[in-house]
Amino acid sequence: MISLVILSFTVKKNYTSASTNSFTKTINTIVIDAGHGFRCENGCRHGSTGENITEDQVSYEVSKRIVAELKKKYPSVKIIESRPTPFFVENRARAEFANKNKGDLFVSIHCNFVPKIRDVRREGTRTETKYVYVGKGKKRKKVKKTITVPVYKTYYLPNPAHGTETYVFAAHKTDDKEEIIMENGDIFENEKDDSTINNNINDPLIKQQVALWTKQFFANSVKLASMMEEEFTTLGRFSRGVKQRQKGIWVLQATAMPSILIELGFLSNSEEEAYLLSEPGQQQMAESIVKAISRYKELVEKGAPQPPVNNGKR
Ligand SMILES: [Zn+2]
Incomplete structure (x- = not known):
């Protein structure tokens, strides 16, 4: 929750030696984002549709299981949902929710679909x-x-496409991510001591630090995405790997934190649809996702800097 604030201090105090050390921090807030949703105004579902279940339903069910597992495992970490009900939420609102709540990690849950x-x-x-x-x-x-x-x-003919995929924000969309990190300068607003930070977003040194964060967010997103796919493979699922989508993915570009989007499988593939429809399937996927989040959390927190020591200068 305060980790970005801590980093903003680092910017102020250490920006002359913009550190390239690995990005270590405490994960205090995890945002779970169930993709799509039911649109009551037109009575239809947003997202892809299998023979027996829709994408918004699978993402909702699996997200709820992830949230329950994470809360059980990390009672002191804030686990929040950008789509807590079966109903649809706009992408912009999802990203704003994640940014406003100072998320340290954004995990979006989806399902794939290909035409016959x-x-x-x-x-x-x-x-x-x-x-x-x-x-x-x-x-x-x-x-x-x-x-x-x-x-x-x-x-x-049935399309044989199957397997899991995890997306990270596209490298060519880096500018968007930087802009969001800049715009979310108000993330720091609670730190009274650091009121100058917002006025300094045009400072080349601050800009340099933001670019560094973006790079680190990207590196950490890739780390987490790789761990996800490893866990899915361990589970016996076929992994299509870590990917970037050329056209970009709004929620990944617009969140000022490491963010990934998981495609649990193809609803167009009858075997995968049956798996994702089943309770054991949903639970296994949720548990694998939580395992990967735990591994990631452990990795980034290893050697994480402690909150700034009050050395009398603040
Ligand atoms: Zn989707």
Whole structure:
């Protein structure tokens, strides 16, 4: 909760030696973000739809299980939900919620979907009767002609795409992330001693520090994402790896903290849909996610700086 404030002190006090040491901090607030949601105004669900369950339902159920497991494991860590009910929440509101609550980590839960594969096959021939003109000038006349034409049929085949994926913000969207970190200068507003920080966001040294945070947020997001995929593999799931989406992912760009987006599996794949629909499947995924969060937490907190010592200068 106060960790970014602590870092802002580091900026002020140590910015002349902008540290490139590994980004260590205490994880005090974890934001769990259940993707999509039910839109009551038009009675439809936002997100992809499998045969028997929708993405917003799976993400909601799994998120609730993650929250329960995290609360059990870390009673002193604030575990908050950006979509606490089955209902839809706009992306902007999700990111604002995470930033306002000074999240140290943002984990968004989704499911994948791909359309069936369209396959057009030639299946025999049929005859067609046509009238065509033959000859020229006065000899030109219309004659009946029978021709043979191929017959095509379209099939939609199950798409074999399956497995888990974890996304981190796209490197080319780094500017967006920096801007958000800048805009969220008010994260520091509670620190009365450090009131100058907001006025200094154009200071090149502060800018440099923000760029460093962005880099560290990226590095830490990749670390956490890799741990997620490792846990899924341990569980026996097929991992499609850690990815970046070219078009960018708003909630990942707009959160001033390390953030990842997990695709639990493909609802277009009947086996994975059945797994994600099942209670054991949902529980296993939630537990693996919590395991990865714990490993990440341990890693970043190892050697985390203690709150600034009151050395009489503050
Ligand atoms: Zn989604």
